[in-house]
Amino acid sequence: MRDQSILLTGATGAVGGDLLRKLAVRKGLRINALVRRSDRDPHERVKAILGELDVTAKLNVLEGDIGVGSSLGLDDATLASVRRETTHIIHAAGSTSFTLPLAAARAANVAGSRNVLDFARGCASLECGAFLSTVYVSGKRRGVFAESEYGDEGHGFVNSYEQSKAEMEEIVRAAMGELPLILVRLSTVVGDSTTGRVSGFNTIHHAIRLLYNGLAPMIPGDPAEPVDIVSSDFVAAATLHLVENAPRPGVFHLAAGRESSSSLEELIGETVSSLSRFRPAWRKRAVERPLIVDLDTYELFVRSVEETGNEVLKGATRAIRTFAYQLAHPKVFATNQAATVLAESGIAPQRSSDFYPRVVKYCLESNWGTRPC
Amino acid sequence: MRAQSTAGIHSIAEYLPPRVASVRELHDRGLLRGSPETLTSFGFDTVHLAGEETNIDMAIAAAERVLEESDVDRNDIGMILYAAALSSSSTLWDGNGGSPHGSVLQLDSVPDLFKYPASVLQTELGLPNAPVVGINQLGCASIFAALRMARALIVAEGELRAVLCVSSDKFPAGRHRDLAYNLVSDGACATIVRRGDRINRIVECTQITKGALWDSEAIENEIIAAYFPTATALIERTLAKAGLEMDDISLVIPHNVSLRSWEILGRLIKCPPERIYTENIARVGHTIASDNLLNLRRATEAGMIEKGDYLLLFTFGYGSNWACMIVQH
Ligand SMILES: NC(=O)c1ccc[n+]([C@@H]2O[C@H](COP(=O)([O-])OP(=O)(O)OC[C@H]3O[C@@H](n4cnc5c(N)ncnc54)[C@H](OP(=O)(O)O)[C@@H]3O)[C@@H](O)[C@H]2O)c1
Numbered sequence: 001m002r003d004q005s006i007l008l009t010g011a012t013g014a015v016g017g018d019l020l021r022k023l024a025v026r027k028g029l030r031i032n033a034l035v036r037r038s039d040r041d042p043h044e045r046v047k048a049i050l051g052e053l054d055v056t057a058k059l060n061v062l063e064g065d066i067g068v069g070s071s072l073g074l075d076d077a078t079l080a081s082v083r084r085e086t087t088h089i090i091h092a093a094g095s096t097s098f099t100l101p102l103a104a105a106r107a108a109n110v111a112g113s114r115n116v117l118d119f120a121r122g123c124a125s126l127e128c129g130a131f132l133s134t135v136y137v138s139g140k141r142r143g144v145f146a147e148s149e150y151g152d153e154g155h156g157f158v159n160s161y162e163q164s165k166a167e168m169e170e171i172v173r174a175a176m177g178e179l180p181l182i183l184v185r186l187s188t189v190v191g192d193s194t195t196g197r198v199s200g201f202n203t204i205h206h207a208i209r210l211l212y213n214g215l216a217p218m219i220p221g222d223p224a225e226p227v228d229i230v231s232s233d234f235v236a237a238a239t240l241h242l243v244e245n246a247p248r249p250g251v252f253h254l255a256a257g258r259e260s261s262s263s264l265e266e267l268i269g270e271t272v273s274s275l276s277r278f279r280p281a282w283r284k285r286a287v288e289r290p291l292i293v294d295l296d297t298y299e300l301f302v303r304s305v306e307e308t309g310n311e312v313l314k315g316a317t318r319a320i321r322t323f324a325y326q327l328a329h330p331k332v333f334a335t336n337q338a339a340t341v342l343a344e345s346g347i348a349p350q351r352s353s354d355f356y357p358r359v360v361k362y363c364l365e366s367n368w369g370t371r372p373c
Numbered sequence: 374m375r376a377q378s379t380a381g382i383h384s385i386a387e388y389l390p391p392r393v394a395s396v397r398e399l400h401d402r403g404l405l406r407g408s409p410e411t412l413t414s415f416g417f418d419t420v421h422l423a424g425e426e427t428n429i430d431m432a433i434a435a436a437e438r439v440l441e442e443s444d445v446d447r448n449d450i451g452m453i454l455y456a457a458a459l460s461s462s463s464t465l466w467d468g469n470g471g472s473p474h475g476s477v478l479q480l481d482s483v484p485d486l487f488k489y490p491a492s493v494l495q496t497e498l499g500l501p502n503a504p505v506v507g508i509n510q511l512g513c514a515s516i517f518a519a520l521r522m523a524r525a526l527i528v529a530e531g532e533l534r535a536v537l538c539v540s541s542d543k544f545p546a547g548r549h550r551d552l553a554y555n556l557v558s559d560g561a562c563a564t565i566v567r568r569g570d571r572i573n574r575i576v577e578c579t580q581i582t583k584g585a586l587w588d589s590e591a592i593e594n595e596i597i598a599a600y601f602p603t604a605t606a607l608i609e610r611t612l613a614k615a616g617l618e619m620d621d622i623s624l625v626i627p628h629n630v631s632l633r634s635w636e637i638l639g640r641l642i643k644c645p646p647e648r649i650y651t652e653n654i655a656r657v658g659h660t661i662a663s664d665n666l667l668n669l670r671r672a673t674e675a676g677m678i679e680k681g682d683y684l685l686l687f688t689f690g691y692g693s694n695w696a697c698m699i700v701q702h
Contacts (some may be wrong), residue, residue, distance in 0.1 A: 214595040217602050218641075285585045288602035297640040300599075304633050305412050308554050312594045 004127075005030040005085040006243075009066055009116060009211055012036070012091030015132060015189060017049045018236040019090060024050055029057040032082050034054060034093070059116050066093050067111060070118030083122045088243055089129040090118045097201065098159040100320035104354045105164035113168045126180060130243045133185045135228065135255050137166040140329045143199020146252045147185070147337045158325040176249035181352035182240055186230065187255035187333060193231035193350045196358030201369050203323040204229065208360055210369050211268075212275055215286040216314040219264070225330030226261035228350050230254060236346045238338065246341045255333035256349045257321070264292055270353055274360035290333075295328040381570025382700060383535070384677055385446060386438035387563040387663060388431045388605045390423040406549040412556055415477055416632025416651070420550060420558035420658035427467040428457075429474065429490045431493055431561035431672040432541035433497045435663075439537070439563040441499065448566070449532040453498075453505045454523055456515035456540040457493035458690060463509045465615070466631040468543040468559075492522040494539060503537065512690025513628060514580065516662040521578035523566035524573040535567040542661040552659075553597055553672070555630045560660035561668050573669070576683070576699040577615040581607050586693035596693050601616045603695050605641045608687060611697040615683075622699075623682035624672060625649040628664040628689065629657055638687075650677065663686065669700075 005024065010016035011033035017352050023031050035042035042063045062082070064073035093116075095108035113131060120129045138145040139152025139162050150169055157163040172183055190205070191198040198205060210216040221245060238254050264271060268289055276283050293301075302321060305313045335349075342348060365373040393401075395416055400409040423431065431454070440447060450476035457463040465476035465488055477486035489550070508519050516538060522534035528594050541561030542551060550557045581603055612618060625644055627635055632654050639649050650672045653664070660667060665686045672678055679702065686698040 081460060215598045217598045217600070224608075286583045288599055288606060290601050291605055291641060293641065297637060300633075300640070301637055304415075304637065307414055309408070309411070310597075311593065316598070 004087040006088040006090065006332045007032045007034065009034045009080060009091045012049065013092055014047050014194065015186065015235060016092035017167050017230070018199050018232050019239060020046070020049055021053060022236050022240060024055045024057050024059055027056045031059045032062055032086070034061065034062050034064045034066070034072060036093070037065050052085040060361060066115050066156065067107065067345065068123070070115050070116060072119055080339055083119070084124070086123045087125050088125045088238065089116065089120055089123070089126065090243060090341050091129070091131045093104065094179040094249070096161060096202070098161045099286055100160050102163060105160040107149050109168045114171055117171065120179055128243050128246070128248055129181045130181055130239065131172045131181065131183050132239070133169055133183050134162065134165050135185045135187050135253055135333045136162045136326060136329060137169055137185065139163070139166065139359070142329050142331055144332050144334055145254050146260070146334045158329070159236065159322055170345070179196070180248040182242060182246050182248050183251045184242055185251065185253050185255075186235055187228040187253070189231065189363055190229045190356065191231065191359035192214050192233050193358070194233070196355070196360075196362035198362055198366070198369065199232050199360060205363055205368060206319050208271055208363050210286065210316050210319065211271055211287065211290060212282065212364075214285060215313070216290045216320060218293045218301060219289040219320060219327060220295045220297060220324050221264045221266070221292050221327030221331050223265035223292045224263050225265045226258050226332060227264050227325075227327065228256045228333055229356065230256055230349050231355050234349050238342055241345050241347055242338065242340055250337060252338040252341065253314040253335045254331045254338060254349070256352055257335045258332045260349045260351045262353050266353065267356070268292070270356055271360060275364070277357070278361045278364050298324070299332035378528045379570070379574050380527040380566050380568055381575060382669070383565045383566045383567040384439055384443035385562065385568045385666045386435050386442055386570045387670065388438065388541075389421040389657065389660070389701070390426060390431070390559055391651045392422045392424055393419045394422050395419050396556065400488045404446065404550050405549050407554065411554065412551060414633070415554060416654045417556040417658055418655035420556055420700065421560055421660070423468060423559035427465070427473065428462045428543040428561070429465060429493055430540045431543065431559070432475065432490065432494055432539050432563070433459035435561040436494065436498055436537060436539050436564040439565055443565055445535050445565050445567060447500055447535040448502060450500050450503045450537050451494055452523070452526065452538060453491060453500065453503045454517040454519040455494055455505060455507050456662055457490070457507060457509040458512050458515045458540065458542045460509065460608045461545070462542045463490065463507055464488070465493065488666045494651075500537070509694070510678060510692060511694045511696070512642035512692050513659075513662045513664070514688050514690030514692070514694040514696035516666060517578065517580065517686070517688055517696035520564070520566060520575065520698065521580070524578065525576045527566065527568045533568065535565050537563065537565055539563045540662040542663070550585045553593060556658045558658035558660045560663045560667070562655070562663035564666050573684075573700045573702055576701055577611050578698045579607055579614065580694060580696045583693045589691040589693075599693065600689060601638060602636055604689065607697050608642045608685065610690060611685070611699060615699045617683060617699065619643050621683050622648065622685045624678060624684050626665050626672060626684050626686045627651060628687065629654045629659045629668070662690070669702045
């Protein structure tokens with residue numbers, strides 16, 4: 001991407017922040033980082049993400065909003081100049097909340113992406129527009145989900161997030177004939193494979209915390225089915241490689257696949273053994289492993305907790321529920337297309353059991369992001 | 374002749390106070406912390422409330438009855454194990470702040486600290502040959518510990534022919550009767566564990582104590598969350614120790630906690646609802662430590678158990694303790 005200009009949306013997000021850090025150390029690259037307009041100083045926010053990094057790219061922080069139309073909230077002059085120079089777009093902005101009402105999820109992920117597409121239509125030099133999506137656009141499907149497939153195939157979605165991302169893909173897919181676009185579907189990003197550092201705490205980390213606190217009695221799912229998680233360094237490196245090298249249009253899964261994934265039972269075991277290893281005092285609490293149960297049993301438990309009105313247990317079961325229903329619809333994400341493009345780069349997903357314990361350790365040491373470490 | 378080293382639950386009797394109160398009445402009298410609708414939805418209907426009777430009165434009544442009904446010679450009772458779930462049941466407190474026998478929970482009254490209900494029980498029952506041991510600090514699992522020890526003592530001591538196990542608990546008057554979404558009843562039960570008895574032969578006894586979960590008030594949520602996985606693990610372990618599978622169990626004899634919790638636990642241990650004897654949850658409620666024996670007696674009387682059937686008894690007691698037992702009828 002040397003001598004090229006990239007527009008990065010969602011630069012303050014978990015994935016966008018990781019991408020920004022990688023891009024910022026490239027020489028000659030021009031980065032327009034779109035930061036959502038708020039009462040916080042966008043430059044300070046970006047500075048906080050870059051930390052001590054030796055920035056060699058030409059970084060331009062833009063305040064904007066993907067929700068306000070194809071201008072992305074930029075003034076006319078800025079809009080015109082960014083459109084003129086942009087050769088690549090990585091659209092990493094959106095809502096990743098699993099609990100938004102569908103209309104709000106659509107506003108963030110569908111309407112926002114439509115605006116970015118409209119913006120892209122005005123970029124004469126555009127070489128690649130990468131839209132970040134999720135492998136869970138597959139919804140409640142089971143079995144193998146190929147990169148060539150789209151959506152839930154009528155099986156429904158677990159939450160509004162999945163549905164809005166699937167709808168987002170439809171509009172991107174429709175624009176693939178006219179624009180050089182790729183969809184990069186990410187699996188669940190848990191943390192850095194070397195340091196365990198977590199850029200964005202999500203439901204997996206929340207579930208680890210509930211287990212740590214002895215508040216996760218059961219999880220729906222199949223003990224033998226894989227739980228697909230990926231490292232943030234793999235996602236950042238692979239996304240940038242795809243943006244530069246992938247054939248377009250195209251759809252790519254950045255997922256661990258069956259070979260690199262632990263089964264649900266193994267993952268729970270790895271969680272328990274990591275908590276015991278990195279916080280030996282925790283063993284004294286004798287927390288039992290959560291049971292892996294069928295969906296009906298889990299639903300009965302959730303319903304019972306709801307009936308009790310117990311706020312702590314309600315919060316715990318709801319938190320698990322938002323993603324755990326995915327575990328009850330096990331699937332494997334095929335990665336053939338991504339693997340083909342990534343083959344010569346040496347970028348590949350690490351075995352989750354190799355790095356996941358470091359993520360658990362980071363969760364403990366940072367007290368789930370509330371303590372510097 | 375070598376003494377037989379098996380023991381069985383020979384006979385069981387209970388005492389339930391005649392006074393019965395419905396969920397609605399308890400609610401109206403301010404004796405519920407949570408919602409009556411939830412308790413009803415969880416399978417509770419009525420409970421027994423002790424009036425004048427103290428926990429020792431209830432213990433004596435249940436024990437007298439079991440001695441009367443069984444063919445065991447009183448002279449053969451070689452030990453009394455008095456199981457107390459509530460700490461107050463290890464005293465002679467009457468549930469209202471006083472005591473007809475002179476011991477209440479006065480930690481600064483030294484003479485009172487040495488007045489024990491088990492001794493009163495022994496003399497009232499006229500069993501001078503039966504030394505007493507008190508078993509407590511296991512909440513509702515205390516009677517399981519008594520049965521386990523009775524069996525172990527019979528196996529270990531060749532001369533011991535029969536052990537009387539008694540449990541009796543009375544809630545303090547005027548206090549909320551719902552605990553962790555369960556409804557508490559007052560009551561007592563007594564049983565004779567006899568050497569060589571083939572009826573209700575005790576096959577396996579197990580227990581898990583999670584001392585970290587001792588503070589039932591401060592970490593109630595953690596205890597509730599720990600309940601199902603620990604119960605499942607213990608039941609599976611007990612079956613494995615006995616060389617049995619869930620399919621070999623003809624009937625699960627539960628403690629009378631919420632029907633809903635048994636629906637969930639039944640699924641977890643792969644036991645269909647018709648093989649869990651839950652009839653008394655609605656009409657008796659949770660008598661703290663007496664549920665399982667009371668249920669075993671009633672299921673037997675109802676003709677639900679046949680000779681040779683394997684039965685699985687399970688309970689949970691604060692502390693936190695999970696206890697399981699397999700008996701062969
Ligand atoms: N993290 C994962 O595990 C994962 C897994 C699968 C797919 N993905 C996909 O990866 C992408 C990034 O996810 P993430 O985890 O990085 O999400 P995130 O941490 O929630 O970040 C979302 C980013 O979008 C920005 N944003 C939201 N609304 C905006 C608006 N109206 N205008 C401008 N910016 C806006 C946010 O800005 P503020 O900082 O101001 O809120 C933030 O920078 C998403 O497409 C997501 O679906 C992520």
